[in-house]
Each structure stands twice: as C-alpha cells, then as structure tokens.
Amino acid sequence: MKDVAARAGVGLKTVSRVVGGEPGVTPETERRVQEAIEALGFRRNDSARVLRKGRTASVGLVLEDLADPFYGPLSRAVEEVARAHGALLVNGSSAEDPERERELVLALCARRVDGLIVIPAGDDHRYLEPEIRAGVATVFVDRPAGRIDADVVLSDSFGGAREGVAHLIAHGHRRIGFIGDHPRIHTATERLRGYRAAMAGAGLPVDDSWVSLGSTEPGRVTGAATAMLAGPEPVTALFAGNNRVTVTVVRVLAGTSRPVALVGFDDFELADLLRPGVTVVAQDAAALGRVAADRLFQRLAGAAPAPARVELPTRLIPRGSGELPPA
Amino acid sequence: MKDVAARAGVGLKTVSRVVGGEPGVTPETERRVQEAIEALGFRRNDSARVLRKGRTASVGLVLEDLADPFYGPLSRAVEEVARAHGALLVNGSSAEDPERERELVLALCARRVDGLIVIPAGDDHRYLEPEIRAGVATVFVDRPAGRIDADVVLSDSFGGAREGVAHLIAHGHRRIGFIGDHPRIHTATERLRGYRAAMAGAGLPVDDSWVSLGSTEPGRVTGAATAMLAGPEPVTALFAGNNRVTVTVVRVLAGTSRPVALVGFDDFELADLLRPGVTVVAQDAAALGRVAADRLFQRLAGAAPAPARVELPTRLIPRGSGELPPA
Numbered sequence: 001m002k003d004v005a006a007r008a009g010v011g012l013k014t015v016s017r018v019v020g021g022e023p024g025v026t027p028e029t030e031r032r033v034q035e036a037i038e039a040l041g042f043r044r045n046d047s048a049r050v051l052r053k054g055r056t057a058s059v060g061l062v063l064e065d066l067a068d069p070f071y072g073p074l075s076r077a078v079e080e081v082a083r084a085h086g087a088l089l090v091n092g093s094s095a096e097d098p099e100r101e102r103e104l105v106l107a108l109c110a111r112r113v114d115g116l117i118v119i120p121a122g123d124d125h126r127y128l129e130p131e132i133r134a135g136v137a138t139v140f141v142d143r144p145a146g147r148i149d150a151d152v153v154l155s156d157s158f159g160g161a162r163e164g165v166a167h168l169i170a171h172g173h174r175r176i177g178f179i180g181d182h183p184r185i186h187t188a189t190e191r192l193r194g195y196r197a198a199m200a201g202a203g204l205p206v207d208d209s210w211v212s213l214g215s216t217e218p219g220r221v222t223g224a225a226t227a228m229l230a231g232p233e234p235v236t237a238l239f240a241g242n243n244r245v246t247v248t249v250v251r252v253l254a255g256t257s258r259p260v261a262l263v264g265f266d267d268f269e270l271a272d273l274l275r276p277g278v279t280v281v282a283q284d285a286a287a288l289g290r291v292a293a294d295r296l297f298q299r300l301a302g303a304a305p306a307p308a309r310v311e312l313p314t315r316l317i318p319r320g321s322g323e324l325p326p327a
Numbered sequence: 328m329k330d331v332a333a334r335a336g337v338g339l340k341t342v343s344r345v346v347g348g349e350p351g352v353t354p355e356t357e358r359r360v361q362e363a364i365e366a367l368g369f370r371r372n373d374s375a376r377v378l379r380k381g382r383t384a385s386v387g388l389v390l391e392d393l394a395d396p397f398y399g400p401l402s403r404a405v406e407e408v409a410r411a412h413g414a415l416l417v418n419g420s421s422a423e424d425p426e427r428e429r430e431l432v433l434a435l436c437a438r439r440v441d442g443l444i445v446i447p448a449g450d451d452h453r454y455l456e457p458e459i460r461a462g463v464a465t466v467f468v469d470r471p472a473g474r475i476d477a478d479v480v481l482s483d484s485f486g487g488a489r490e491g492v493a494h495l496i497a498h499g500h501r502r503i504g505f506i507g508d509h510p511r512i513h514t515a516t517e518r519l520r521g522y523r524a525a526m527a528g529a530g531l532p533v534d535d536s537w538v539s540l541g542s543t544e545p546g547r548v549t550g551a552a553t554a555m556l557a558g559p560e561p562v563t564a565l566f567a568g569n570n571r572v573t574v575t576v577v578r579v580l581a582g583t584s585r586p587v588a589l590v591g592f593d594d595f596e597l598a599d600l601l602r603p604g605v606t607v608v609a610q611d612a613a614a615l616g617r618v619a620a621d622r623l624f625q626r627l628a629g630a631a632p633a634p635a636r637v638e639l640p641t642r643l644i645p646r647g648s649g650e651l652p653p654a
Contacts, residue, residue: 075420
C-alpha cells in the first residue's frame with residue numbers, strides 16, 4: 001500500500017479511500033492511484049493487506065431465510081467475531097433461490113466485501129472462483145459448496161438424525177414418519193439418510209408413505225403430517241427434519257387425541273416449556289457461526305490453508321415428546 | 328445517464344458499470360466517466376435514475392438485534408418488497424450501539440446502497456443529512472429518527488401497552504409490574520407511558536418497585552421478575568415490554584407455584600401452545616416492514632413527499648395468561 005502511495009504521489013489515506021470506494025478523492029487522483037495499483041499488481045481485494053492497513057473491513061453473510069430463527073444465533077455469532085476484528089457484517093438472504101444467491105454474492109463482491117460466509121441455496125458455486133482467486137475469503141456454513149473446493153462448517157446431520165430416530169425406535173416405535181425440507185437441500189437429504197440408516201439398523205422396513213420431503217411452509221407440513229397420522233396403520237412417531245417443520249408438527253399434534261411421539265432436528269426457543277417438552281437433536285447454531293467466522297478471519301489475516309470440512313456434533317435432548325410409547 | 332455517456336464518449340453500459348462500482352472498466356475510461364458525471368451534476372446516488380436505468384438497486388436494512396425473532400417477519404417483508412422491485416436487500420445490525428449504527432449506515436452508503444431502512448439504536452441522526460441530501464432514500468421503522476425529519480413507520484406502543492395493562496386491571500389486578508427494555512429506547516418509554524396511563528386511568532398508584540427497565544438479557548429480566556414476585560405484597564400480574572422479556576418471564580412463571588397473570592407486548596411463535604396460552608399485544612411486524620419498504624420504493628421511484636409518521640395499530644390477543652384472576 002505504501003508502494004502504491006509513493007508511485008501515485010499521494011498519501012496512504014488517499015490510497016485507502018480509493019481502495020475502500022470512499023468519497024473525497026478527485027477523479028484525477030483516483031486514476032493515478034488505480035494506475036499505481038495496476039502497475040504494482042496490488043489487488044483491490046487483497047484482504048489480508050486491507051485488514052492490516054486499518055480500513056474498516058466488511059464481511060458478507062448470505063443466509064437462506066431471514067425468518068428462520070435458526071439463523072439468529074448463527075448470525076449473531078458471526079457478528080460478534082466480526083466486531084472483535086473491527087469488521088462490519090452485512091447480511092443478505094437468498095430465500096432458497098440459487099439465482100438469487102449468486103446475484104447477492106456477486107453484488108456483495110462488487111461492493112467490496114473482504115470476505116463471505118455463505119449458507120448456500122445452490123449446488124454450483126463455480127461462479128465464485130474468480131472472486132476467490134481475486135482474494136475474497138469464503139467460508140460455507142450449514143451446507144457444503146457445490147463443484148468448488150471451499151471451507152465448510154456444518155453439523156453432523158446424518159449422525160444426529162440417525163440418533164434421533166434410533167431414540168424413537170428404542171422407545172418401541174416401528175412406524176416412524178420423516179418430514180423434511182426440499183430434497184435439493186444437503187441437510188434434508190443427509191437427515192433422511194440418517195433416518196433410513198436408523199431404520200435399517202433396527203431391521204425395520206420404511207413404507208414410502210412415511211417419508212415426505214418438500215417446502216417447510218405450514219400448509220405443506222400439516223398436510224404431510226395429517227396424511228401419515230391417518231389410515232388404518234398410522235405412524236406412531238414423527239421425526240421432523242428441521243425447526244420450521246417441528247413447530248408445525250407440534251401444532252398438528254396439539255389437535256390430535258392420541259399421543260404421537262416426536263423428535264425434531266434443531267432446538268428452538270420454548271421447546272422445553274411445551275407439554276410435553278419437545279425432544280430435539282440440537283445443533284449448536286452459534287458455534288457454527290463462530291467457527292465459520294474464525295476460519296474466515298484466519299484467511300483474512302493472511303493464512304491460506306487448504307479448504308477444510310469441519311463437522312460439529314449434535315446433541316439429543318430428551319424432554320418428553322420423544323419418549324412417549326406407541327399409542 | 329445518456330448525457331454522461333455521450334460526454335465521456337462511452338456506451339451506457341460503461342457508465343452503468345462505473346456508477347455501480349463494477350469491474351471491467353479501465354482507469355482512463357472511469358476517469359472520463361467520472362469527469363462527465365461531475366460536469367453534468369449527475370449524482371452517484373440519484374436513486375430514482377438508478378432504478379429507472381436498470382442497474383440492480385440495493386437497499387440496506389439496519390436492525391438492532393439479529394437474534395430477536397421480531398425482526399424475522401419484518402426483514403422478510405422488506406425483502407419481498409425489494410424483490411418485487413428487482414432490488415437486493417442487505418442487512419446489518421447495530422446491536423443497539425449508536426456508534427455501530429452510524430458506522431454501518433455510512434459503510435452501506437459508501438458501498439452505494441440506493442436506500443436505507445433503519446431501526447435506529449441512536450437518538451441523533453444528523454450524520455445522515457448529507458447522505459439524504461445526496462439522494463439516499465431513508466425510512467425509519469419501529470422507532471423514530473432523532474433530530475432529523477424523516478419518514479417513520481411504527482406501532483402504537485403507547486396505546487397497545489395501555490390496552491394490555493387495562494386488560495389486566497379489568498381482570499381484577501391492582502398490583503401490576505412492568506418489565507421493559509432500556510429507557511433510552513423509544514418503544515420502551517412509550518410502553519411504560521402506556522402502563523402508567525392505564526394505571527392512572529383506573530386510579531391505581533404505581534409503586535417504584537413495580538417498574539424495571541433495562542437489558543432484555545434473561546438474567547436481568549429473571550432478577551426483576553423474581554424481585555417483584557417476592558415480599559409480603561408481590562405483584563399479581565406482569566406486563567412484559569417486548570417478546571424478549573416475555574419469554575423469560577414465561578420461564579420464571581413456569582417455576583412459581585402461585586398463578587401470576589401475564590400480558591406481553593409482541594406476539595411470538597408458540598405463544599398459543601403454552602399452558603396457559605400467553606396473552607399478547609401483537610404488533611404486525613410484517614406490515615411494519617412492508618409499509619416502510621413501500622414508502623422507500625416510492626421515494627426511489629422519484630416521489631418526494633414530506634416525511635411522514637405512520638403509526639400502525641396493535642391488537643390484543645387473549646389466550647389465558649392475561650385472564651388469570653389475582654392469586
């Protein structure tokens with residue numbers, strides 16, 4: 001940065017302004033700085049340098065649903081790490097739309113974020129390769145990147161779901177339903193795989209009508225749960241693939257006369273105060289955010305380790321709903 | 328924009344790239360475009376023009392707490408309006424720190440957002456005046472701006488709290504506690520004012536020990552509630568100033584033997600499935616976001632009405648906890 005300032009014949013502060021896209025620089029000065037930058041091969045997104053030189057860094061967090069409380073503690077943890085590094089955090093939401101995710105990520109890059117934490121909606125992130133090469137540190141969280149090699153921090157969805165379903169089996173259930181998110185979502189298929197592994201491990205068959213993947217909108221989930229609970233051989237227990245599904249299932253079960261066991265993936269506020277308390281497979285959402293953000297700031301500080309996959313364990317919390325015997 | 332392109336001797340697309348801070352423009356071309364812009368008085372943040380000319384607009388939403396579920400539906404509503412206008416939404420959080428709010432708002436402006444929706448943490452927004460003059464459309468939501476004249480969309484905190492406390496009085500309560508957020512927060516003082524108005528309206532005195540304002544952290548709220556419920560003349564009912572307070576009070580009351588009535592400001596997920604169901608004064612968080620975003624996009628489309636204050640009504644939802652008689 002000093003070299004750029006010397007070559008352009010301006011102060012460090014001016015270089016910092018130009019790099020940061022801040023106002024107060026004449027076009028002529030900006031041109032000189034840009035030329036010096038190009039001549040010296042200083043990249044606008046050389047994040048390590050930016051951090052060291054004291055401009056306020058910013059990192060972007062791309063979520064998939066602003067209204068899912070699972071992302072509250074995750075976002076806050078990322079924000080706390082960012083703040084500890086003197087960096088600003090901006091969030092955006094893909095609303096589970098891969099095209100929207102791409103647009104948002106590239107818009108954040110164009111607006112010069114130094115790093116990105118992405119909860120991906122899409123399964124092809126090759127569009128990010130030029131940005132990563134240009135120095136934008138990138139860490140994926142909750143779900144892995146598609147078709148590129150990048151850091152990812154996620155929960156053990158497979159193991160957690162398997163443990164939750166095994167818990168229902170241990171309490172005597174044989175007909176267990178699984179209601180999950182869209183099959184294109186990595187966590188949804190991993191949790192379904194955990195369900196199937198637990199059933200297979202106990203030698204139990206899985207009827208097609210016991211598995212329902214799709215939108216987590218209340219209407220869809222209510223329909224799926226109601227169908228599984230109807231008929232001559234209804235399921236006696238349900239495994240809910242995430243907290244959005246669980247709260248709707250709780251609502252459906254509150255309206256049924258016969259007790260139905262329930263284990264949900266994700267803990268949620270007040271789960272322990274419902275009657276019965278809701279047994280969950282808890283992820284540590286704050287830890288996901290914290291570990292991902294720590295990794296990001298290591299990269300921003302200049303570390304360049306090979307991309308790694310960090311898997312955090314889940315924790316079964318029995319509270320009553322998962323310990324109900326078959327009706 | 329056409330005039331800028333003609334004067335600089337470049338295409339419209341190039342002007343759009345320079346204005347949008349996008350890559351792919353040589354420093355020399357960028358300089359020419361910038362000079363043309365200055366010569367013609369075209370402002371980089373002339374949002375109406377930006378929207379009309381088809382660059383992807385972006386709007387910033389500054390929240391105060393990423394982990395407060397109240398902001399989930401609000402954020403999502405803003406996002407839906409933004410998407411309907413083909414614009415991207417970026418969020419940031421002030422974490423209730425006025426300095427952080429200022430830093431974040433200015434960083435978003437430097438990164439060329441076209442408009443801002445702000446849930447303010449601070450009470451002096453004169454720092455925004457240059458940005459607003461430069462064309463950044465700005466709407467405040469949930470709480471008014473301080474020391475500047477700007478659009479604000481908020482709930483009737485005073486009226487809602489007064490109605491909620493009057494509801495408790497109508498069910499026989501005379502000793503009613505109020506636990507709220509920090510007194511520097513507009514909604515906290517408005518709701519306290521509503522509490523006092525309801526008590527005064529019924530000719531009831533308010534003991535100092537029945538009012539507690541401060542952090543909404545569970546420890547602080549638990550201490551406040553426990554103190555009000557202790558002693559020879561405990562309160563028989565509590566009014567909780569927002570959803571963060573309410574969920575902690577629910578937890579405290581779950582551990583008490585004698586029934587205590589409760590009305591909380593803000594609805595929250597599962598409030599109806601608790602036993603007793605929690606009576607709330609509901610705000611329409613999604614409507615707050617939608618109305619604020621509509622207003623913002625009117626301004627971005629070129630409308631320039633005088634700043635207005637829009638107050639949305641609240642709605643009392645009786646569910647059991649607010650209808651318990653005094654113990």
